[in-house]
Amino acid sequence: MKLAAQYNRATLIITLVVLVLAGLVYYTAINYIVNKQLDRDLTEELTEIRDYVSTNQQLPKPLDFEGDQTTFTRTHETELETTFFDLPYHKNRGNKIEQGRAVRSMIILKGNNYVITVAQSKEASENLTQLIIGITVLLTAILLVILSLTNHYIFSGIWKPFYHILLQLKAFNVADKGNINLNATAIDEFKELNEAVTVMASRVKSDYQNLKTFTENASHEMLTPIAVITSKLDTLIQDEILKAEQFAQINDIYTATNKLSRLNQSLLLLVKIDNDLIQDDTTINLKDLILEKEHQLQELVQSKHIELTHQLEDKGITASKYLIEILINNLFNNAIKHNLVGGKLHVTLTQTALTFQNSGDGEGLNGDEIFERFKKGAHSDGTGLGLTIAKNICTQYGYSLIYFLDGQYHTFKIVF
Amino acid sequence: MKLLIIEDEQGLRESIEKYFTEAGVLCESCSTLSAAIAKIAMYQYDCILLDIGLPDGEGFTLLEHLKSTGKNEGVLIISARNSLDNKVKGLNLGADDYLIKPFHLAELKARTDAIYRRKAFNTNNLLNYDLISIDLLAREVTVNTTNITLTRKEYDMLLYFIANKGKVISKNAIAEHLWGDEIDLVDSFDFIYTHIKNIRKKLMEAAQKDYIKAVYGVGYKFA
Numbered sequence: 001m002k003l004a005a006q007y008n009r010a011t012l013i014i015t016l017v018v019l020v021l022a023g024l025v026y027y028t029a030i031n032y033i034v035n036k037q038l039d040r041d042l043t044e045e046l047t048e049i050r051d052y053v054s055t056n057q058q059l060p061k062p063l064d065f066e067g068d069q070t071t072f073t074r075t076h077e078t079e080l081e082t083t084f085f086d087l088p089y090h091k092n093r094g095n096k097i098e099q100g101r102a103v104r105s106m107i108i109l110k111g112n113n114y115v116i117t118v119a120q121s122k123e124a125s126e127n128l129t130q131l132i133i134g135i136t137v138l139l140t141a142i143l144l145v146i147l148s149l150t151n152h153y154i155f156s157g158i159w160k161p162f163y164h165i166l167l168q169l170k171a172f173n174v175a176d177k178g179n180i181n182l183n184a185t186a187i188d189e190f191k192e193l194n195e196a197v198t199v200m201a202s203r204v205k206s207d208y209q210n211l212k213t214f215t216e217n218a219s220h221e222m223l224t225p226i227a228v229i230t231s232k233l234d235t236l237i238q239d240e241i242l243k244a245e246q247f248a249q250i251n252d253i254y255t256a257t258n259k260l261s262r263l264n265q266s267l268l269l270l271v272k273i274d275n276d277l278i279q280d281d282t283t284i285n286l287k288d289l290i291l292e293k294e295h296q297l298q299e300l301v302q303s304k305h306i307e308l309t310h311q312l313e314d315k316g317i318t319a320s321k322y323l324i325e326i327l328i329n330n331l332f333n334n335a336i337k338h339n340l341v342g343g344k345l346h347v348t349l350t351q352t353a354l355t356f357q358n359s360g361d362g363e364g365l366n367g368d369e370i371f372e373r374f375k376k377g378a379h380s381d382g383t384g385l386g387l388t389i390a391k392n393i394c395t396q397y398g399y400s401l402i403y404f405l406d407g408q409y410h411t412f413k414i415v416f
Numbered sequence: 417m418k419l420l421i422i423e424d425e426q427g428l429r430e431s432i433e434k435y436f437t438e439a440g441v442l443c444e445s446c447s448t449l450s451a452a453i454a455k456i457a458m459y460q461y462d463c464i465l466l467d468i469g470l471p472d473g474e475g476f477t478l479l480e481h482l483k484s485t486g487k488n489e490g491v492l493i494i495s496a497r498n499s500l501d502n503k504v505k506g507l508n509l510g511a512d513d514y515l516i517k518p519f520h521l522a523e524l525k526a527r528t529d530a531i532y533r534r535k536a537f538n539t540n541n542l543l544n545y546d547l548i549s550i551d552l553l554a555r556e557v558t559v560n561t562t563n564i565t566l567t568r569k570e571y572d573m574l575l576y577f578i579a580n581k582g583k584v585i586s587k588n589a590i591a592e593h594l595w596g597d598e599i600d601l602v603d604s605f606d607f608i609y610t611h612i613k614n615i616r617k618k619l620m621e622a623a624q625k626d627y628i629k630a631v632y633g634v635g636y637k638f639a
Contacts, residue, residue, distance in 0.1 A: 223496035224425050227518035231431035234521040237584045237634050238438070247632035254588045254634075261518050280500060296595070299569065303607035322500055 004155040011147050019140040026132055034125035035101060039084045042103040045070075045118050046082070053109055069119045072107070080106035080115060089121045098123050161185035165197055172201060174208040175274055216271045219264045226261050233257065259383065266385035269326070270373075273392045278320050286315045286324070287349060293328050294347075297336065306339050310347040315354075317416065319397050327393045330386040331356045331412055337382065338410070346409070352416055357409040364405035371401070417532050418460070421445035422452045422475065423467045423494065432465065435521040436528075439583065449473040453481055461489050462535065463528050466511070468495040468502065479509035490531035494519065520589035526579040545578045547623045559622035569594060570615050577628070577638035586635040612636055 045068055052060050059072050069089070082105040089100025102119035161183055168180050180201040182194045233254055237247070272278055290312060294301075301308050317324070335345050335358035343359035369375050371391040376384040390412075394401040400415045419436055423429040424447040433443045444459070446452050449470045456464075456478075468475040475493065482489060493506045496517040503514045512531045515524060533543070533552065543550040549558045555571060557564050566574060576593055577585070590608050616628045629637045 220496055223517045224428070227496070228425060228427040228431070230518040231428050231435075231521055234586065234589070235431050235434060237586060237631070238435075240584070240631070242632075244632045247634040251587075251634050254586055257518070258588050258592075278500060299607050299611065300595070303610060 003159070004151065007155075008148060008151050011151065012144065015143060015147060016140070019136065019143070023133060023136045026136060027129060030125075030129055030132055034122070034128070035084070038101040038120055038122065038125070039103065042084065042101065042118050042120060045120075046103055046105055046116070049116060049118070050107060053107055057110065059109060059114065071117045073115045073117075075106075075113050075115045077106070077113060077115075080104070080113075082106075086122075087119060089119055089123075091121060091123075099126055158187065161187065161190040161194070165190070165193055169197065174204055179205075212271050212275065215267055219268045219271075222264050223261070226257060226264065229253075229257050230261070263383045263385070266383050266389060269389055270385065270392060273323070273389070273396055276396070278323055280320050280322065281318050282321055283316055283318050284321055284324055286317055286354065287312045289321075289324065289328055290347060290349060290354075293325075293332055297332055300336055301345070304336065304339060305342045306336065306345050307343070308345045308347075310349075312347070312349040313351060315349055315351055315416075317397075323393045323396070327390050327414075330390045334358075334386060334390075334412070335410075344409075354414040354416075356412045357406060359408060360410050362408050365403060365410070367403045370403055417462045417528075418442045419444070419528065420452070420455060420459075420461045420464045420489075422449075422465065422470070422478070423447065424470050425467075431521060432524065435525065435583070439525060439580070441528075447471070449475070449477060452478055456482070456485075456487065456489070463490040463492065463532055465524070465528070466491055466493050468493060468497055468506070476505060476509055479506065479511055483510050488535075490528075490535050492524075492528055492531055494524070520586065520592060522576070522580045522583065522585045522589045523593055525583075526576045526593070529579040530575075543575075543578065545581060546627075547625065548574075548578070548619070548627075550575070550578075559619060560624075562622040564618050564622050566615070566618065569611065570618070573611070573615055577636075580638065582637070582639050584631045584635050584637045590636070 049060060049070065060070065082103060084101065084103050087100050087102050089098045090096070091098055099122040100119045101122050102117055104115060104117045107114045107116045164183050168182060172180060180198055182198060185191055185194065233250060236242075237250060242250075290310070294308065294310070298308075335356045338360050339345060339358045340360060344357075345359075346355075346357045348355040348357070371387050373388045374384040376382055391401050394414055402413050402415070404411050404413070419441050421429055421432050421436075421443060423432065423445070426447070429445050429447065433445050436443050444455065444461075446455060447470070449472045452464075452466075452470075464478075466475045466478060475495070479491060482491065491511040493503075493511045493514045494517060495502065495506075495514070506514050512534070513527050515527060541552045543552055547560045550556070551558075557566055557571065557574065573590070573594070576590075587605055587608055590612075591605065594608075594611075612628060612630075616626065619625075619627050627638055629639065631637050
């Protein structure tokens with residue numbers, strides 16, 4: 001639920017509750033005041049009647065007097081407290097019943113006790129109450145409208161910096177060069193939020209940069225020792241008094257060293273792509289590049305008896321030749337390495353896509369996982385970085401690289 | 417050929433020096449930029465192997481120095497810095513080639529020979545080894561007065577072998593020379609076998625002599 005909606009709902013409920021309570025309090029208070037007023041009137045009336053009785057030594061006629069209805073009833077009770085109470089009021093002795101207020105008391109005339117009841121209509125005060133309730137309801141409505149308008153203003157105005165921060169955070173990318181760009185705001189909380197976000201973003205970025213620098217430096221530092229190992233091995237194999245099994249071990253060291261070196265180069269390359277350090281864009285004819293690569297790799301393809309076919313259109317792109325060569329190389333490499341002996345490899349280049357399809361065991365691979373670093377098949381002796389590099393190069397130029405199993409062909413497709 | 421090796425990593429420097437000396441190259445070496453500049457001022461070299469990251473400065477300084485003093489020694493940069501910028505910078509400053517660490521000594525030797533040959537092209541474009549004679553301009557190979565036809569890769573391979581004659585060259589080094597270091601090598605080893613077999617056969621038919629010898633599955637030796 002949106003903050004605005006949540007807030008609106010809360011204010012709405014609170015406003016309604018408060019106003020209903022206020023209405024009730026109003027009603028009770030007015031009722032109380034009206035009753036007090038009526039009771040005073042009735043007391044006055046009662047006093048007048050008492051005065052009349054004591055002066056004239058007779059009961060007044062039970063007439064409506066200014067709308068007052070007075071009745072006298074003889075009683076044998078000797079004591080009766082004066083009480084005020086509500087009762088239905090029959091206007092003009094007719095059928096119309098209104099709310100009424102009455103007083104009951106005792107009057108003594110010539111030794112006889114009489115209960116005297118004076119009733120008055122509450123009609124007028126009832127109207128007042130209704131008017132007050134009406135006004136309250138109207139006020140409630142106006143207040144609600146004003147509140148929702150205010151909320152609307154608050155959310156579109158005051159909360160603007162918040163939504164701006166949110167937008168920036170969503171777009172935040174640790175690898176980006178640019179810093180987070182926040183608007184100045186007069187509200188302290190948002191100022192604080194801005195500061196916190198800015199500090200966090202720059203810290204995350206510097207951490208990320210440090211990590212990358214570390215990777216780069218570590219990889220660099222490793223290259224020289226690897227170079228020493230390689231050169232020592234090259235020297236060692238010149239010694240022909242070594243035995244066959246020693247040569248076999250040297251061979252293993254060669255292979256391991258070679259892998260180490262390629263791993264390093266791959267990591268360095270990834271850092272460079274991530275840092276956007278390779279910017280030598282030129283116009284490249286992809287078709288020519290693919291044909292060149294096919295030519296370069298033809299012996300490898302032949303040695304595995306792979307049937308290589310292609311269907312290539314002329315397609316020009318603007319990118320770094322270095323990176324695109326690596327991209328094509330990695331995809332070819334992948335399609336040859338994981339191919340069957342006597343398998344097939346088909347390359348298709350159209351204006352919109354470049355597709356590598358190779359035969360292999362029929363099992364599909366996880367289309368998301370295979371592009372992750374160091375994810376590789378159980379039998380693969382590669383670095384596990386080739387496809388990651390390919391993916392990153394594609395991302396760099398806004399291409400998408402996807403994998404899917406098309407029939408029994410493993411398919412890697414670059415969509416330009 | 418007279419060679420100057422400028423490399424601060426002792427292990428690597430010694431290996432290179434040993435390898436080249438055994439191949440009949442006159443080698444001198446040093447580990448700092450200042451020592452290198454001093455040596456260049458005193459002697460004339462055919463080729464210089466130059467490391468970029470030196471303790472007392474960058475190898476680029478030496479290139480600038482060579483340029484300003486009008487020397488035209490062939491320079492091969494050997495660097496751990498595999499960046500296009502560095503490569504372009506080095507080549508622009510007059511270096512002849514750029515080799516990234518780690519590398520195989522056989523590759524280094526082949527590239528150094530290529531630079532040396534280019535420098536001496538005016539005088540001689542024929543490369544002779546035993547019965548084999550290669551016209552470097554026409555890229556033609558004659559063995560025992562018979563013209564033999566080699567594919568581009570076979571021709572490259574033959575030059576590579578001649579540059580490293582008498583040395584055992586590992587299969588790793590050969591694979592890297594043929595496909596660069598971007599390819600996974602294990603798959604390519606089978607191919608190297610057939611590839612070498614083809615060259616061997618062609619040379620044998622013409623020369624009646626086996627030049628290439630397999631060494632315990634680790635590599636090959638051309639002699």
